[in-house]
Amino acid sequence: MSSAPSAGIFQPLKADDPEVVGGYRLAAVLGAGGMGKVYLSYTPGGRPIAIKVIRSEFGEDPEFRRRFQQEVRSAERVQGLYTAPVIDSDTEGAQPWLATAYVPGPSLAHAVAHHGALPPRSVLLLAVGVAEALTVIHGAGIVHRDLKPANVLLASDGPRVIDFGIARAADTTALTSTGVSIGTPAFMAPEQASAGTITPATDVFALGQIAAFAAIGSSVYGDGPSHAVLYRIVHEDPELGGLPEELRPLVTRCLSRDPADRPALTEVIALCNEAAGAEPLRQGEDWLPRAVAGSITERVHLLPAPAPTPPPRPVTPIPTEVSAQPPAPSAPPASAAAPTHAAPTQAAPAQPGPPRPAPAQPGQATVPTGYGTPQPYAQPPRPQPSYAQPTYAQPTYSQPTYTQQQPGWGQPTYPPAPTKPKRTGLIVTLSVVGAVIGLAVLGSLLPDGDKGDKGGTDGASGSKAGGGSSSASPGGSQKPVDPQPVSYKGIDIPGSHQLLLADNPPRPAEPSSGGVRYGKGDLYYYRDTTFGNDEFGTANGKLVLLNNSEKGSLDTCRKVTRFTEKITLDQLTNGSEVCVLSDAGHIAVATYRGKSGAKESSQYITVDLTIWRNAEAAKKD
Known part of the structure; x- marks a missing residue:
């Protein structure tokens, strides 16, 4: 130390x-x-x-x-x-x-x-x-x-x-x-x-x-x-x-x-x-x-100098298979192997027998040898690529004639297909005649009350049938995809603070001017220091306190209609769920998790939030 x-x-x-x-x-x-x-x-x-x-x-x-x-x-x-x-x-x-x-x-x-x-x-x-x-x-x-x-x-x-x-x-x-x-x-x-x-x-x-x-x-x-x-x-x-x-x-x-x-x-x-x-x-x-x-x-x-770093412990060599050939007399014992991080030392005089491997540099991988001494792994030399660009024959852009075989492709030749005469007028005529016949047959199958006696009824039926066909057709409108929910746990909202559902993550803050009840917050916690009627509310949308039988979800929040703008804290218990519908189109389920104790230095409430951002169209002013 x-x-x-x-x-x-x-x-x-x-x-x-x-x-x-x-x-x-x-x-x-x-x-x-x-x-x-x-x-x-x-x-x-x-x-x-x-x-x-x-x-x-x-x-x-x-x-x-x-x-x-x-x-x-x-x-x-x-x-x-x-x-x-x-x-x-x-x-x-x-x-x-x-x-x-x-x-x-x-x-x-x-x-x-x-x-x-x-x-x-x-x-x-x-x-x-x-x-x-x-x-x-x-x-x-x-x-x-x-x-x-x-x-x-x-x-x-x-x-x-x-x-x-x-x-x-x-x-x-x-x-x-x-x-x-x-x-x-x-x-x-x-x-x-x-x-x-x-x-x-x-x-x-x-x-x-x-x-x-x-x-x-x-x-x-x-x-x-x-x-x-x-x-x-x-x-x-x-x-x-x-x-x-x-x-x-x-x-x-x-x-x-x-x-x-x-x-x-x-x-x-x-x-x-x-x-x-x-x-x-x-x-x-x-x-x-x-x-x-x-x-x-x-x-x-x-200012004291940095504490010295202790020397690293020696690296134990990886055990190798027993060599069929005994080591040469000059080979060092395995216990004398230097750690792989040691700095290179001056080479000893040459001794008969196989040459000793050079010490490994720091960070260099080693492979075991027959002598039990780590040896630097030598990367095989890689052939250098030739930077001379090959020459390519430029293709000709004239259209080939398909009556001749293309060189080198090995594709069989096909005679050109005979040109068929166009019969556009006949096709249009047959289409019109078929449509008239189809309408006549459809009219004969309809009941008497639907055959045009009442023009208003006919028009309504036609409109209804047309709407169903449009929704089923490939070009019809499709139901928009719901956004994915994002959840945040344990958000503490101090008294007289508000937050916005669009923020990621939502962070409680004081309003720039006025009180939270008159600000722009999607959620706020208001402390009533006079009468003690603390509020959990919104200044930018609507709230709904869900019943115990209602599960907080996007569908539930879209269906409920008991709208209000504030809830007193005495209406909430740990686990109470509140739907929040902001004017900006965000929907959230706020789960109430309790309030700070009376003896604590700061007063706040804790909520969990699940937010579906841009779930609805923004409300226009």
Whole structure:
């Protein structure tokens, strides 16, 4: 097990630490937290990476694994200048892990603890970088939920936001209520502390706290027991006495208790630029104080080298058949055979007897010989193709006469068929006469009531007969083919979120404006915080709650007519099926799987979806 330079930055691996994770050899310990432990490793090309290994307790929780897989897939789409991109992951192994790019810089929490508060301009550049990072993270459908100074790293060219969305995987597992702490109470938003709805505005509140923490050097809601801090966040104003005046507009807007009063991320960046004054904000090598920048340089110098790769074990030669002829005296014993990956060594002086085979190059296949020593398999020389193009006789395009035999074909000759005279006029005449006779016979077979006494009846019968003939004819219209269903399991829809059936996969999101009941969502979950009448509905189609005797299918959804636009959750039980018919022509069966617990930090419902896209014509406005 390798050791690493310490100074509190890189800790050596301990006896209970793994040496290899997912094929990456670990070099040092970077830190540990409620979710797991973080290690330093390197890619095959020598780039340092940080590997977060999730605690085994979480790995044994099926619900955590499912959510962790969802969050990792979402995090892989986040590629921003101020985020640490996901490099690799394993969400299905015995212990899940996630690898991101390593950022050689201290966290904001570490920098403030060791060097004090940052100057106002550094705080503004910090806030701008974090706002840009959140823009990319929210664009991928992720709410960070655990944005705090420990999750903001200070690199030489700006901040980096890490661990986005990972807290989402743990906040609804059984472990969060049994002593495992996820998230830092001092940096939670009021809606998090009071089990309200989590939205992107939740991260904006945390951004305001981070900016104040960087400028003051401490939390604006104080320290102490978690319940006391959370009470102050929900009911009391922040302590901003030591905050520089130019930062007050930014921080006070972000720390509004009502999420609707907090600025959007574009407004955050605008507020930062206004506070900067005449000198525009530009990230550069001098954005941090010298003491903090020096700690970045120190980390680069102390970065431990990649752990040495152990030498491969020798390859045991493949046993061969006993040779009828004994080996020559100079042949080496089989136990002395060198592994196939060994580098070639200088040839020994020639000895009498058969020549020794050359060592195999790395990756070269070997075949056993009579001496029991692997010998490189020599590919037989392949004949090089001749690139001289053969000459072909150009065919003549004159039509051959079929009275003569074609040269080389060996086909018999046939005399030309005699030309028959055309009798087009006679054929047309006979066709007309036959049609008249057929109509006369058909008319004689019809009953008296159908022989034309009632012109209206005759016309209707003729139309009906003609329609049946058309549908049976090859040129008639055919029934359209139904689309194939696509199924999605375990979709969590948070309160005041909607989704579209056309999306693949459907991802819950907040409406761009207004509430979900007045938006464009094919499905939504509305939380009624006043009367508790939560709704499962659609703003872009119709719903039908199926009876227990009705099987959710495409045919069933087409036949049912008990249309509505919303269903209260007290009408649903686990397994209830709801037909959804969107105005865009998509049909779905939503199977209700339950609601989050009252004590959970976020409120959501879980549904399974089976969707037949474009099953009907889109409804015209």
